[in-house]
Amino acid sequence: MAKLPYLGTALTNLFRKPVTIAFPAGEAPAAQPAYRGRIAFDASKCINCGMCERVCAPSCMTRVAKPLEGGEPGDQEITFTFDMTSCTFCGMCADFCAKKAITLTEDYMMTGIIAEDFLVTGKVIKKAPPKPKFTPEQLAAMKAAAEAKKKAAEAAKAAAQQA
Amino acid sequence: MLFNLDKKITEAIDDAASKSLWLYHINAGSCNGCDIEIVAALTPRYDAERLGCKLTGSPRQADIVLVSGPVTLQSRDRLIRTLAQVPEPYCLVTVGSCPCSGNVFKGSYAICGPVDKYRHVDVSVAGCTPKPEAIMAGIAQAAAILKEKRRGMHE
Ligand code: SF4
Ligand code: SF4
Numbered sequence: 001m002a003k004l005p006y007l008g009t010a011l012t013n014l015f016r017k018p019v020t021i022a023f024p025a026g027e028a029p030a031a032q033p034a035y036r037g038r039i040a041f042d043a044s045k046c047i048n049c050g051m052c053e054r055v056c057a058p059s060c061m062t063r064v065a066k067p068l069e070g071g072e073p074g075d076q077e078i079t080f081t082f083d084m085t086s087c088t089f090c091g092m093c094a095d096f097c098a099k100k101a102i103t104l105t106e107d108y109m110m111t112g113i114i115a116e117d118f119l120v121t122g123k124v125i126k127k128a129p130p131k132p133k134f135t136p137e138q139l140a141a142m143k144a145a146a147e148a149k150k151k152a153a154e155a156a157k158a159a160a161q162q163a
Numbered sequence: 164m165l166f167n168l169d170k171k172i173t174e175a176i177d178d179a180a181s182k183s184l185w186l187y188h189i190n191a192g193s194c195n196g197c198d199i200e201i202v203a204a205l206t207p208r209y210d211a212e213r214l215g216c217k218l219t220g221s222p223r224q225a226d227i228v229l230v231s232g233p234v235t236l237q238s239r240d241r242l243i244r245t246l247a248q249v250p251e252p253y254c255l256v257t258v259g260s261c262p263c264s265g266n267v268f269k270g271s272y273a274i275c276g277p278v279d280k281y282r283h284v285d286v287s288v289a290g291c292t293p294k295p296e297a298i299m300a301g302i303a304q305a306a307a308i309l310k311e312k313r314r315g316m317h318e
Contacts, residue, residue: 019208020213023209023299024303028300058269084260085263085289086264086269087260087289087291088260108290108293108294109300110288110289110290110293111286111287111300112286113285113287117287118287
């Protein structure tokens with residue numbers, strides 16, 4: 001009998017599952033571990049240092065500050081917007097963020113029709129620093145008073161020694 | 164006409180056309196990363212041909228145009244000229260971050276993007292580079308939009 005090459009392979013292939021993944025009919029497969037996909041921004045951890053904006057090569061994030069509604073005067077609401085159509089997913093922002101507020105998730109399914117489909121936003125509340133107790137003028141007056149008191153005490157001491 | 168025959172024929176043609184999407188790919192100065200992923204989306208593992216897609220070599224046969232790259236100075240006029248040859252209705256899909264925004268090249272003297280300066284972009288796929296699954300999702304989304312466009316043309 002003539003030898004039939006590949007017959008075994010052909011027959012086993014008949015009963016094998018297809019290698020084609022079912023997507024888009026089925027579930028999209030998960031990305032590999034440590035895949036750098038869509039950015040997740042945890043605004044509660046962020047301290048608004050601005051490091052992420054500095055290290056981002058395509059300047060994909062914007063920070064917009066506006067006065068906080070219903071807050072103390074000087075409080076600010078800072079809106080972070082990461083534009084995923086601008087990002088190269090290098091991960092620099094996540095590496096440089098001292099507070100680990102930025103993570104790159106494994107979500108790679110980023111398709112959309114309008115620009116808003118690609119934005120990741122977060123709002124950071126920045127409190128105004130506490131008001132100093134005394135104004136500079138008051139402080140200067142207090143300093144002068146203390147100095148005068150010291151001088152008077154010294155003069156009194158010198159007078160007591162001479163007597 | 165008799166029994167609305169003309170309407171039925173148009174509908175049948177539209178239905179058939181929505182299952183036969185010919186892709187045309189324009190590289191507008193891309194680094195080749197997205198181009199490779201587009202080709203990967205056509206391989207047996209992802210198999211965009213299941214959706215009826217076929218890569219064509221001529222813009223005159225295209226239903227869905229995939230654009231990659233940040234639109235360089237050299238490729239801008241060619242991109243516009245090529246897109247002008249695509250028959251209506253068609254869907255413009257941008258693949259990757261570059262055609263949407265310019266990515267790391269934005270602000271360069273040699274970059275004239277983004278693509279939506281020149282043509283309406285129907286679907287954008289973000290990523291640098293997008294995974295083939297994301298490109299497939301973009302093509303599927305474009306197919307749905309194209310179907311609507313075709314129907315709109317007959318009304
Ligand atoms: S996200 Fe991180 S790096 Fe960016 S401003 Fe907030 S704390 Fe700083
Ligand atoms: S991953 Fe890279 S490109 Fe994307 S926002 Fe962070 S620093 Fe910018």
